[in-house]
Amino acid sequence: MIVCEQVERCFPAATGAVRALAGVSVSIARGEFVAIKGPSGCGKTTLLLALGGMQRPSAGRVSFEGRDLYALSAPQRNRLRAERIGFVFQLFHLVPYLTVRENILAGLPTGSDVGAAAARVETLLRQLGLRERAAARPGTLSAGERQRTALARALVKQPALILADEPTGNLDPANAAEVFRHLAAYQQAGGTVVVVTHGNDAAPYTTRTLNLVAGRLVEADRPVNTPVNADQPIPSL
């Protein structure tokens, strides 16, 4: 679904260029639930944005569903992103003057049939425990309710891929587990998830962890469902 080839990203800085990504190559298949982990500043957000068509790499290629993302024109890329990719951020990014229901509807690409999506919005409100809060504005919600609203907004367009940047960073463990359970349900239904996370909250749900250190992937785990390569030497004890 996503193929990242030798992706580099440099940022200009007073002390010379910062190399946020230093040659990242990775393939993510449809149906995976991938965690990206690593210390602060190692390039996790930069990688997530590059995967989602929001940050052009300085070098290398990112393809999504077989299309070279950064070879597309900006309008083509924006359209693809709006239709196929849902984002969830650490700080929710809800529109303060819209209600929960309206914030969720705002996740639809422009030109969508809002009437047809209405039933889906009601289902999401129920599944995410937001029915009672549908008419509330974000300022009056708890942190868990805000993040579930942000999740519903990402899910309403039925995206092929969800990219989430520390979606549970502001939540207590119970609310964090609930967000991961909803992401896992979406994955079980055929979606693909890439989530930046600290700690091990996501571990019960992920199929693979990518460890990023100083812009490079290190010892990426083998996907749990992939058979062990028979050609690989058996490690000696």
Ligand SMILES: Nc1ncnc2c1ncn2[C@@H]1O[C@H](COP(=O)(O)OP(=O)(O)OP(=O)(O)O)[C@@H](O)[C@H]1O
């Ligand atoms: N727009 C930018 N301009 C300049 N430098 C940037 C920019 N965005 C990121 N960087 C730098 O690139 C490096 C990687 O940043 P990034 O935000 O990807 O890290 P991160 O792993 O997500 O960190 P955190 O866990 O703190 O969110 C950092 O050194 C950061 O300062």
Ligand SMILES: [Mg+2]
């Ligand atoms: Mg970050």
